[in-house]
Amino acid sequence: VRVDFITFMNQVIDRFEMNLDEESNITLERQLPEGPFFVWIDRDKMTQVLDNIISNAIKYSPGGGIVGFKAAKLRQQLMVSISDQGIGIDYDKTDKIFERFYRTDKARTRKLGGTGLGLAISKEIVEAHYGRIWAESELGKGTTIHFALPLMNAKRRDK
Numbered sequence: 001v002r003v004d005f006i007t008f009m010n011q012v013i014d015r016f017e018m019n020l021d022e023e024s025n026i027t028l029e030r031q032l033p034e035g036p037f038f039v040w041i042d043r044d045k046m047t048q049v050l051d052n053i054i055s056n057a058i059k060y061s062p063g064g065g066i067v068g069f070k071a072a073k074l075r076q077q078l079m080v081s082i083s084d085q086g087i088g089i090d091y092d093k094t095d096k097i098f099e100r101f102y103r104t105d106k107a108r109t110r111k112l113g114g115t116g117l118g119l120a121i122s123k124e125i126v127e128a129h130y131g132r133i134w135a136e137s138e139l140g141k142g143t144t145i146h147f148a149l150p151l152m153n154a155k156r157r158d159k
């Protein structure tokens with residue numbers, strides 16, 4: 001369906017905000033523009049993508065910190081990023097985390113639950129929406145997951 005991604009993202013973030021436990025020391029910080037930015041998405045699938053990324057950001061931030069949300073229009077694309085101040089990922093592993101069952105050593109040794117499928121599924125879903133997803137990270141500093149989705153053009157917007 002046609003969705004204003006900003007409204008949609010705010011709804012997903014609201015749900016995380018309501019369920020945040022205080023011990024996590026996580027603050028959700030939105031830097032989202034007004035919109036509307038219309039995209040054509042499967043709501044349930046895209047919810048799964050955001051859920052995966054946000055729960056990772058929280059899970060891999062054992063010391064808490066800010067989880068930040070940004071979105072912007074770049075030509076005919078909507079650029080979204082979700083950043084954390086957590087454990088980070090080795091610079092040469094930022095592509096691998098999108099592979100099925102891949103988990104970094106830190107994730108394993110810290111015995112954080114998970115199967116290593118979340119991002120692989122997210123990538124499949126984003127690409128099925130003709131989008132791209134990638135990670136930028138610095139070990140010990142934090143991680144940003146970026147994804148881009150094609151924006152609907154003015155003609156299709158009226159349908």
Ligand code: ATP
Nearest residue numbers: 056057060097103104107114115116117118119143
């Ligand atoms: P699942 O999501 O299936 O429960 P998972 O979280 O281990 O398990 P993915 O979400 O696919 O699996 O992430 C793969 C791996 O990438 C993680 O195990 C972790 O090592 C690393 N990773 C993902 N997101 C982050 C992040 N925000 N900060 C640090 N490491 C991350």
Ligand code: MG
Nearest residue numbers: 056114118119
């Ligand atoms: Mg995960």
